Every structure is written in C-alpha cells, then in structure tokens.
Amino acid sequence: MSDLYDIAVVGAGPAGGNAAVVAAQSGAHVVMLDEQPAPGGQVWRGKSSSILSAPATPETTAGNALRTALSESAATHLADTRVWDIRRDGDRWSLQILRNSATEQLTCRSLVLATGAREYVQPIPGWTTPGVIGLAGATSLFKQTLSLPGKRTVVSGTGPLVFFVASEIRRLGGEVVAVVTPNSRAEWARATPSMIGQPKLLARGAFWMADLMLARVPILWEHAVTEVAGQDHVTGIKTTNLKRAGSGPNFDADSLCLGNGLIPQIEASHMLGVAIRNDPTLGGWVPIADPDGVTAVDGLYLCGDGCGIRGATAAALQGALAGARVARDLGLSAPTPSLRPWQRAERFGRAMTALSMPRADVQALTTQDTILCRCESLSRADISAEVSNGANSTNAVKSGQRAGMGPCGGKYCQTVIAALIAAQAGKSTSDVPPPTPRPPLRPVPLGQAAGDFDYDDLPIPKPAPL
Ligand SMILES: Cc1cc2nc3c(=O)[nH]c(=O)nc-3n(C[C@H](O)[C@H](O)[C@H](O)COP(=O)(O)OP(=O)(O)OC[C@H]3O[C@@H](n4cnc5c(N)ncnc54)[C@H](O)[C@@H]3O)c2cc1C
Incomplete structure (x- = not known):
C-alpha cells in the first residue's frame, strides 16, 4: 500500500470510529483499520446478514449511526484487516497488516490506537x-x-x-x-x-x-x-x-x-514505548495518556477502553477528543471539544469497572489441577512450581513454561499468572507487570509474515573463523 496517510486509526469501535470521523472532518487523509467485517467494535458489533431484519437494540442503533457517519466521511475503512506489527520509521509510522490473506505495509504520520478491551x-x-x-x-x-x-x-x-x-x-x-x-x-x-x-x-x-x-x-x-x-x-x-x-x-x-471484567488491550501502546501504570478502577494495567489521547510518544494517541475500561459512552467521546487533537497537532483546523461529557461518562465507567474487576476471593477458587494457560495446557500446579523455582515475573514464567507463547499470545492467561505470582511472592498485583509485548500483535501465518523471497537472495553469513 503506497499511500502515506496523515492519520491511521487502529480499531473501529466507538472510540476509533469517532476518532476517524472527526479527524476526517478536518480534511486529514485518514485510514481506519479493524479486524472485524464492519465498524462498531465489541459493543456496537454489526449483525450478520442472516439476521438483519431482527428488531434493533440500543446497541444496534448506536452502531448504525456510527456506520452511517463513517460511510459518509472521507475516512478509508479497511475491514477484515489485522494490524500485527507497528514500527517507527523516522518521522512516520509503519504498520504491518494482514488483509485478503496477504501481508501489506501501510505508512502514516500520526497513529491513533483504539484497540479496546478483552474479557477476563x-x-x-x-x-x-x-x-x-x-x-x-x-x-x-x-x-x-x-x-x-x-x-x-x-x-x-x-x-x-x-x-x-x-x-x-x-x-x-x-x-x-x-x-x-x-x-x-x-x-x-x-x-x-x-x-x-x-x-x-x-x-x-x-x-x-x-x-x-x-x-x-x-x-x-x-x-x-x-x-x-x-x-x-x-x-x-x-x-x-x-x-x-x-x-x-x-x-x-x-x-x-x-x-x-475486562482488561485493556495495551500490547500495541506498551510495545511502542508508552509507560504503563496499574489502576484497578480502569481494569488493571493501563498506558498513560491524556483525556484527548496525547501520549509521551511523539505522534502516538490513545483512546477508548485500550487506555482504561470506561465503557462505550466514554470511549465514543474520547475518540472524538483524540480525533480532533491529532488533526490539530498536524496543523489542521479542528474543534476543541469540551472535556465535561467525557468526565461524566468516565465517572460512571470507572464505577462499573471497579465492580467488575477480578477479586482475590474468586481467584482463590482455582485448584492445583485447574488449567490456567489453555494454549499450552499448563495447570496452576505447573505455573506454581515455576514460581517456586524463582520465576517471579510474567516474563520469567513465559520463558520457563511457554505460558503466553501460544496462539492467544498470553491474552487469556497473563492476568491470572500475574495474580498467582503476586499471591505466592506476597506482592501486590501492581508489582507484577505484564510481560514485554512483542509482535505479532495478532496471529499471522509464518508464510505471510516472511513475505515472498527467493532462497538464492538470502544473505549467507561467512563461516565463523576456526
Ligand atoms: C467481547 C466483548 C463484548 C462486550 N460487550 C459489551 C456490551 O454488550 N455492552 C457494553 O456496554 N459493553 C460491552 N463491552 C465493553 C465495550 O466493548 C467497550 O466499553 C467499548 O466497546 C469500548 O469501545 P472501544 O472503541 O474502546 O473498543 P472496542 O469496541 O473493543 O473496539 C476496538 C476494535 O479494535 C479492533 N482491534 C484491536 N486490535 C486490533 C488489531 N491489532 N488489528 C485490527 N483490529 C484490532 C477490535 O477487533 C475492535 O473491533 C464488551 C467488551 C468485550 C471485550
């Protein structure tokens, strides 16, 4: 993909969708990428074609409004597209994407991550x-x-x-x-x-x-x-x-x-150098960002549940704040929306998140035989033995036991493993950060990650001197 976009937005949920609409209104050349077939994210997910005539729910109605706003905007939407790696290349971002069963590269000047949450x-x-x-x-x-x-x-x-x-x-x-x-x-x-x-x-x-x-x-x-x-x-x-x-x-x-409860998907922002902190009222480990998405990393903006679980209303409002801010930072004309509605929504969202967080008394219900890492079939006893042998971080358990190296990339097991390490080591979970994030951010077939190459073109290193 040869175009240089002004702004790429990863995620087409309430946050990413609104960021793309508002940024495109400023005249920016915007692309929005999402692995789902239609915009809406998790909460405003579109219906499959077989049930289109089913009665609308408040979620469908809100999702339809976002889908209409996006289709009427100048933003390009790449559906069914997985972003599996992101790098900084001089003054631009380079995204590796998997689309139509092929890997492509896309470049942009500014990047908005609106990657949402996953469930615990x-x-x-x-x-x-x-x-x-x-x-x-x-x-x-x-x-x-x-x-x-x-x-x-x-x-x-x-x-x-x-x-x-x-x-x-x-x-x-x-x-x-x-x-x-x-x-x-x-x-x-x-x-x-x-x-x-x-x-x-x-x-x-x-x-x-x-x-x-x-x-x-x-x-x-x-x-x-x-x-x-x-x-x-x-x-x-x-x-x-x-x-x-x-x-x-x-x-x-x-x-x-x-x-x-839900856990913010922080892998991409964390991998790109945004510092993280632990806040149980926001779902645990969250990247540090301003309400309008600004981070300490130049050209990188965050919004929605990916920077703290605050719910759909707050995500949509923060998306609009981030979309306007990234456009203004590129020298384009965009409004400066009031923070008030987002603050009200975030108060509600934090209260719901605090009620939803995993609790120690429930975590204590796992037994020695309970599977903690589904991908590698590791039980609590397996992980516990590794911790007793000195693995006192999620990185160490990952290296020793492969917990987090399976197809889910640790998305299901890392929170419970961190809680187990904390319990065994007598620490707080806020002393046990998630493992170092690495690409691929999403599963990608090895053949497609490697791309087309000819074996004859591979550089062969010189034999080591005897
Ligand atoms: C499974 C699930 C169901 C939920 N259901 C409800 C509900 O019914 N009611 C409710 O109030 N709240 C629900 N929530 C919470 C709700 O999703 C959020 O509060 C709200 O959607 C946050 O909006 P967002 O735009 O920040 O993120 P999301 O809506 O999660 O959107 C993020 C989008 O980014 C995409 N994405 C992430 N990483 C990549 C990548 N690397 N490449 C390509 N695409 C990527 C995701 O597929 C997703 O479409 C649910 C959460 C989850 C995880």
Whole structure:
C-alpha cells in the first residue's frame, strides 16, 4: 500500500470510529483499520446478514449511526484487516497488516490506537468444558447471530454485564437457571451516586433487574461458581457462598456464561514505548495518556477502553477528543471539544469497572489441577512450581513454561499468572507487570509474515573463523 496517510486509526469501535470521523472532518487523509467485517467494535458489533431484519437494540442503533457517519466521511475503512506489527520509521509510522490473506505495509504520520478491551474469565475447575462461554463473548453471539449459549444457562460474573447477559438470554427465548455474582448489594448501593449522571444507562440496568425478578430467576449475591461438572459438555454448575465460605446451591445446566471484567488491550501502546501504570478502577494495567489521547510518544494517541475500561459512552467521546487533537497537532483546523461529557461518562465507567474487576476471593477458587494457560495446557500446579523455582515475573514464567507463547499470545492467561505470582511472592498485583509485548500483535501465518523471497537472495553469513 503506497499511500502515506496523515492519520491511521487502529480499531473501529466507538472510540476509533469517532476518532476517524472527526479527524476526517478536518480534511486529514485518514485510514481506519479493524479486524472485524464492519465498524462498531465489541459493543456496537454489526449483525450478520442472516439476521438483519431482527428488531434493533440500543446497541444496534448506536452502531448504525456510527456506520452511517463513517460511510459518509472521507475516512478509508479497511475491514477484515489485522494490524500485527507497528514500527517507527523516522518521522512516520509503519504498520504491518494482514488483509485478503496477504501481508501489506501501510505508512502514516500520526497513529491513533483504539484497540479496546478483552474479557477476563477466571479459571475454575471445568472452565474449559464445551458449553462454558465468556460473559462478554456471549454478547457477541447475541448481537451477531442471535444464538444462545445453550438451553439452560447459568450466568455468572461481576459488574453489570452479568445482568445484561441474563436479560438478553431471556429476551432471545433461552432459560436462565440462575444469576451468580460475587458482588454484594452493598457494593452496588455504593456505586449508585456515580451512576446518577447517566440516567439512560441506569434505567436499562433497572429494566434488566426487573425482568429477572419478575421471571423469578434466582440471583445469588456474593456467590461464585466453583466447578463445572461434565466431561465433553456441561451437565451441572456448583457454587459457593463467598461471604459464609460455605457451599452454595448446585444447578442442572447445559451452559455457563462466565466473566470477571475486562482488561485493556495495551500490547500495541506498551510495545511502542508508552509507560504503563496499574489502576484497578480502569481494569488493571493501563498506558498513560491524556483525556484527548496525547501520549509521551511523539505522534502516538490513545483512546477508548485500550487506555482504561470506561465503557462505550466514554470511549465514543474520547475518540472524538483524540480525533480532533491529532488533526490539530498536524496543523489542521479542528474543534476543541469540551472535556465535561467525557468526565461524566468516565465517572460512571470507572464505577462499573471497579465492580467488575477480578477479586482475590474468586481467584482463590482455582485448584492445583485447574488449567490456567489453555494454549499450552499448563495447570496452576505447573505455573506454581515455576514460581517456586524463582520465576517471579510474567516474563520469567513465559520463558520457563511457554505460558503466553501460544496462539492467544498470553491474552487469556497473563492476568491470572500475574495474580498467582503476586499471591505466592506476597506482592501486590501492581508489582507484577505484564510481560514485554512483542509482535505479532495478532496471529499471522509464518508464510505471510516472511513475505515472498527467493532462497538464492538470502544473505549467507561467512563461516565463523576456526
Ligand atoms: C467481547 C466483548 C463484548 C462486550 N460487550 C459489551 C456490551 O454488550 N455492552 C457494553 O456496554 N459493553 C460491552 N463491552 C465493553 C465495550 O466493548 C467497550 O466499553 C467499548 O466497546 C469500548 O469501545 P472501544 O472503541 O474502546 O473498543 P472496542 O469496541 O473493543 O473496539 C476496538 C476494535 O479494535 C479492533 N482491534 C484491536 N486490535 C486490533 C488489531 N491489532 N488489528 C485490527 N483490529 C484490532 C477490535 O477487533 C475492535 O473491533 C464488551 C467488551 C468485550 C471485550
């Protein structure tokens, strides 16, 4: 790809999509890249073509508005495109992208990373059994295909997503056997003042709760799932009462939605030299950036959940702030939006994130046999032995055990491994940073990463002197 873009935006969710629209309005030559087939990111994910006629939800409506704004803007959208490496080349950024099964290079003057979040699923015995699905992952299933995780589902996890998922399963005709949440009613009551500024979101939450209560779905507060029964499919769910440290009710179920908050996808910004800090109200390790996306790295801007979990409303507003800022820094004419709406949204988002974070009492539910690293089939006992042998950082566990070198690149296991290192070494998780990020940022076939070459052209080093 020979074009030099003024601005490349990685991620087409609420943050990246709005950054691209606002930056393009200034006259900048903008490209936006995303691995998904359509803009919208995780929360405003587009429907697949087979269910286009299904009734619109608030998420579809917001996503359609973003997709329309993008199609009417001058920004170029590269869909189904994975960014797997980014380098600084003099005064420009060079991005390695995988598109149409081929690797290409794209260059730009300024870069906006809006890479969003991923879900944290707390490993418990049986969590890898078919029929267990991430809580956030389940929302993708509903939005894209209207599919359900099973016929009788237990929905378990922290924060507001657990009630949204349970209510959506019911709306789509499934049976919710129980909602199991480690949060207490008191934690929710304490978070209420932060929610007052977002009445629409508050009303939606009240609707989900009313729906579940009217349907008499049991809601187990301060409980957690301890074990998934079944060999090749889920047959039952065991729970524990966290407050009384005793067993809770068991349920017959064929599926479990399980999630413990979201984690910012910081690999790209961290790899490019942005310093990180630990903030539990933003989802753990976050890169340091101003509200309008400015970082200490020249020409690099961040927005959305990739620089702290603040939710979709804050992500969209921060995208607009970053889009305007990057354009102004390139000498183009762009507005200076007020920070106030973003500040209000971020207050709400932080409160929800604090409720959603993985908790020590739930992390303690893993047993020695529980798989922590799915890609390399490593149990808690395997990782624990490595830590006892002196591996006291995520990098050391990665080198010694390959945890994080599989296809997921550590996205599923690094948080739980860091928590285990912290627990064993008597440290805080804020003393155990994630491993050094390295390309590829996304899986890329080796043949495509190597590109076309002729063996005869490979430089052969001189033999070493004897
Ligand atoms: C699976 C999932 C489901 C969620 N569901 C809900 C929900 O139902 N309701 C809700 O309120 N919140 C939900 N959230 C949280 C919500 O996604 C965020 O608050 C919001 O979408 C943040 O917007 P964003 O633009 O920062 O990131 P996102 O919406 O996550 O967008 C980031 C985009 O960047 C793309 N991307 C990242 N890295 C690369 C790369 N290297 N190459 C190419 N593309 C890349 C991603 O595929 C994604 O499309 C969910 C989160 C997750 C992880």
